[in-house]
Amino acid sequence: MSIEKSRALSATADTSRIESPVTVKAYFMCAFAAFGGIFFGYDSGYINGVLGMRYFITLHTGLSPTLLDNKDTADQFTISSSRKSLIVSILSAGTFFGAIIAGDVADFTGRRTTIIIGCGVFIVGVILQTASHSGLGLIVAGRLIAGFGVGFVSAIIILYMSEIAPKRVRGAIVSGYQFCITIGILLASCVDYATENRNDTGSYRIPIAIQMLWAIILAIGLFFLPESPRYFVKRGNIPRATEVLARLRGQPRDSEYIQQELAEIIANHEYELKVTPQGSYFASWANCFKGSLWQGQSNLRRTILGTSMQMMQQWTGVNFIFYFGTTFFQALGTISNPFLISLITTLVNVCSTPISFWTIEKFGRRPLLLWGALGMVICQFIVAIAGTVDGGNPQTVKAEIAFICIFIFFFASTWGPGAWVVIGEIFPLPIRSRGVALSTASNWLWNCIITVITPYMVGADKANMGPKVFFVWGSLCACAFIYAYFLIPETKGLSLEQVDRMLEETTPRTSARWKPHTTFAADMGLTADGTLAPEIVGDIERKGSAV
Numbered sequence: 001m002s003i004e005k006s007r008a009l010s011a012t013a014d015t016s017r018i019e020s021p022v023t024v025k026a027y028f029m030c031a032f033a034a035f036g037g038i039f040f041g042y043d044s045g046y047i048n049g050v051l052g053m054r055y056f057i058t059l060h061t062g063l064s065p066t067l068l069d070n071k072d073t074a075d076q077f078t079i080s081s082s083r084k085s086l087i088v089s090i091l092s093a094g095t096f097f098g099a100i101i102a103g104d105v106a107d108f109t110g111r112r113t114t115i116i117i118g119c120g121v122f123i124v125g126v127i128l129q130t131a132s133h134s135g136l137g138l139i140v141a142g143r144l145i146a147g148f149g150v151g152f153v154s155a156i157i158i159l160y161m162s163e164i165a166p167k168r169v170r171g172a173i174v175s176g177y178q179f180c181i182t183i184g185i186l187l188a189s190c191v192d193y194a195t196e197n198r199n200d201t202g203s204y205r206i207p208i209a210i211q212m213l214w215a216i217i218l219a220i221g222l223f224f225l226p227e228s229p230r231y232f233v234k235r236g237n238i239p240r241a242t243e244v245l246a247r248l249r250g251q252p253r254d255s256e257y258i259q260q261e262l263a264e265i266i267a268n269h270e271y272e273l274k275v276t277p278q279g280s281y282f283a284s285w286a287n288c289f290k291g292s293l294w295q296g297q298s299n300l301r302r303t304i305l306g307t308s309m310q311m312m313q314q315w316t317g318v319n320f321i322f323y324f325g326t327t328f329f330q331a332l333g334t335i336s337n338p339f340l341i342s343l344i345t346t347l348v349n350v351c352s353t354p355i356s357f358w359t360i361e362k363f364g365r366r367p368l369l370l371w372g373a374l375g376m377v378i379c380q381f382i383v384a385i386a387g388t389v390d391g392g393n394p395q396t397v398k399a400e401i402a403f404i405c406i407f408i409f410f411f412a413s414t415w416g417p418g419a420w421v422v423i424g425e426i427f428p429l430p431i432r433s434r435g436v437a438l439s440t441a442s443n444w445l446w447n448c449i450i451t452v453i454t455p456y457m458v459g460a461d462k463a464n465m466g467p468k469v470f471f472v473w474g475s476l477c478a479c480a481f482i483y484a485y486f487l488i489p490e491t492k493g494l495s496l497e498q499v500d501r502m503l504e505e506t507t508p509r510t511s512a513r514w515k516p517h518t519t520f521a522a523d524m525g526l527t528a529d530g531t532l533a534p535e536i537v538g539d540i541e542r543k544g545s546a547v
Contacts, residue, residue, distance in 0.1 A: 021257060023250030027173075030165045030248070032221055034176035036115065036157040039122065039214030040150055041184025045322055046207040047088055047143075048342060049192025052326040056204040081459035085452050087139060088323055092448030094125075094144040096441050098151020103437030105152070111160040111228045111433075118152025119219035123212050125149060130209045133201065147444075149215070155440035159433055162424030163228040164248050167495045171360040174424055175417035179353040182346070182412060184214070185322055189346040193339050230429055230496075233265050241265075264519055265429075268497035272428040288431050288438065296489070297504040299431055305487060306423040306439030312480045313419040314446035316376055317473030318411045320454055321345055321404060328458060331466070332397055341401060348405045352412035359413065364492040364512060365422055366484065372414020373481035379407035380474030387467020400467065415480070419443075425491045425499050485509070 050056050098118070106114040125146025132138035157177060165173040191207045198206075226248055232241035245262055246253040276287050276299060291298025320328070325345060329338035360368055382403045390396040427435035456462040457469050465472075490512040491499050498516045506514045 021249065021251065026248055026250040027166075027169070029225055030161065030173050031176055032225065033115075033157055033161045033164070034173065034180050035214075035221065036153050036218050037177040037180030037182075038184040038187070039211055039218065040154050041181035041186075042188045042211055042214060043091065043122075043146060043150055043184070044181075044319070045185035045188030045346065046192060046211070047091075048323055048326050049189060049196060049339060050204045050207060051084060051087070051324075052330060052339065053192075053196050053203050055199060055201065081455035081462050083136065084324075084327070084459075085455045086136065087143065088455075089448045089451040090140050091143040091147040091150070092444045092451055094147020095151040095154065095444040096147075096448060098148035099155040099437050099441035099444055100151075101148075102152040102155040102440075103434035106156045106159060106231075106433040106437070107234070110231050111156050111163065112222050112225060113227075114156045115153050115160065116219045116222050118149045118156070119215040120149070121152065122146050122149025122215045126208060126211045126215070130205050132208075146211075151440070151444065153218070154444075155437045156433070158420055158424045158440065159436040160228055162436075162496065163230045163432075164226075166249075167498075168493060169361065170425070171365065171417075171421045171492065172357040174421045175353070175356045175360055178356070178412075178417035178420055179350075182350040182353045182416075186343075186346045186350045189339075189343045193343055196339055229262070230265055230269075230432075233262075233269055234429055238262075238266070264495070264497055267519070268500060269429045272430050272500070276428075276430055278430065284431075285434065288434055296507060297500070299428070299435075302426050302428075302503070303431075303435055303438060305426060306435055307442035308483070309419050309422060309488070310439050310443035311446045312476075312483055313415050314443060314450055315473075315476035315480060316411055316415055317380070317450075317470070317476065318408065318416070319447060319450060320469070320473065321408065322349075323451055324454060324458070329401075331458070332391070345401075345405055345408055348408045349412045349416075352409040353416060355413040356417045360417065360421060361492060364490045365418055366488055366490045366508075366512060368414040369418050369484040369488055370481060372410050372418070373477055373484055375410035376407050376415070376477040377474055377481060379403045379410065380470045380477055383407070384467055384470035384474060387470070391467055422488065422491065425494075425496060426489070426503070428500050429496075490514075 098121075102114055102118070105117065109117070125142045125144070125148070128138050128142030128145060130142075132142065158174065161174050161177060162170060187210075188207060191210060195203045195206050197203070226244040227240075229241040229245035229248065232238070232244065242253055242258065242262055246255065246258050249258060249261075251258050276290060278284055278287070287299055288303045289300050291300045293300055293304070295301060321342075322345075325342045326338050329341050356368065383400045386396050386403075387400050391400075423436055423439040454469075457465050457472070487508055489499075489503060489506070489508045491502070492512075494502060494516065497519075501516065501518075502511060502514045
């Protein structure tokens with residue numbers, strides 16, 4: 001298709017026709033991207049078990065491996081709170097910076113290419129971790145570099161899926177990313193459980209090295225998937241945008257449906273460029289923080305919403321269980337096999353997440369996040385009270401574990417996927433890659449902060465809070481409930497362009513009642529023959545080529 005021909009795009013004022021019909025093949029193409037969650041989850045999960053492995057402890061604390069000859073003697077040693085904090089949190093530190101950088105890379109090279117680059121960086125980090133034999137040097141350096149790769153993938157995979165997925169199943173497909181994270185954590189727990197009793201470096205090297213497989217599968221698969229059409233619109237390449245949109249929707253390139261969906265994307269982008277003109281590199285970053293905090297559609301409000309929502313997801317305390325669960329259960333002193341308990345909590349996480357595939361599209365984002373936060377508050381306080389009052393009773397500990405599993409159910413079916421879904425929907429195209437990157441970076445920043453401070457909160461050589469730490473998580477979940485009620489809008493069933501309009505015309509508490517009533521194509525200019533005004537398409541092409 002020539003550029004001249006691409007400027008005669010069929011458009012519509014009918015809000016029900018702004019998205020093309022989608023084939024089953026196209027659905028599978030969108031869903032494959034969620035596979036990126038597996039190595040994200042696996043990388044987050046394997047360290048939980050490795051930190052409790054006797055062989056890893058002796059080698060990485062400067063002790064002699066000969067101590068392993070006596071299991072009773074070896075079990076007396078643990079990694080100090082400071083070393084445990086460093087090993088776990090350094091990944092999150094790398095991921096924070098990786099996510100920030102990924103926003104720029106995604107705008108320059110494309111969403112798909114950025115994810116593939118992230119897979120390559122991640123593999124380098126895994127190789128260094130696998131080579132680690134004693135001391136902390138290689139394991140810390142490897143986790144830092146792997147963190148950069150995870151940052152690239154975790155930030156841009158959400159952006160990519162949100163931009164290519166059909167609106168009626170976008171929430172379910174992005175929730176699939178969280179489901180794959182839980183699968184990754186489960187796989188890590190299974191591998192840890194299988195290798196924990198090996199008396200050689202294979203006990204921890206096998207769980208570490210397997211991560212490379214997930215990155216290789218994702219990178220190879222993405223070579224066969226199309227780029228995001230919204231990326232090409234942002235770059236002003238309308239013919240390529242038409243081509244990849246047709247491939248994603250399983251429709252001919254000259255289909256009226258394809259033309260109308262593309263026209264709406266272009267018209268919305270032109271509208272956003274008029275509201276927030278682009279400038280220099282630093283000015284484009286500053287655009288993320290323009291507008292009033294009190295206006296729901298302002299870029300500043302959206303950026304704060306995205307970053308604070310990811311902060312709240314980390315504040316739930318769920319990663320305390322997945323990062324430090326094994327060592328926490330060991331510290332309780334009444335559990336014979338803490339590795340098995342960690343495996344059970346992970347299995348609950350996996351089995352609970354698919355519920356969100358249906359509920360997030362049936363009931364919406366707001367109800368899930370509200371009820372999820374309330375359920376987590378109740379469970380956290382029950383665990384904290386029971387553990388504080390009668391923590392030495394084995395029956396009480398069993399009850400604590402049961403309510404920890406119920407807490408994980410509430411998280412996995414609500415806040416786990418819900419936070420990722422919302423941040424992929426709320427940003428306009430001109431700042432979307434950076435907005436999602438900042439939000440993801442916020443997730444990893446708070447992940448890093450929590451992993452740094454948590455060993456000091458529960459470590460026997462530090463604060464030794466034990467079950468009392470759940471008073472902290474419960475209080476923070478109460479904050480998440482209040483936050484969801486006042487600040488999170490309902491985006492169910494809307495295209496990304498319609499979400500822009502909804503944020504302009506309503507408030508979070510009334511957003512569920514909002515219905516689309518016009519299209520951006522109609523507002524920006526339809527010609528008499530029902531096509532998008534050619535000057536709009538031409539303007540987008542000129543601005544995109546200048547980026």
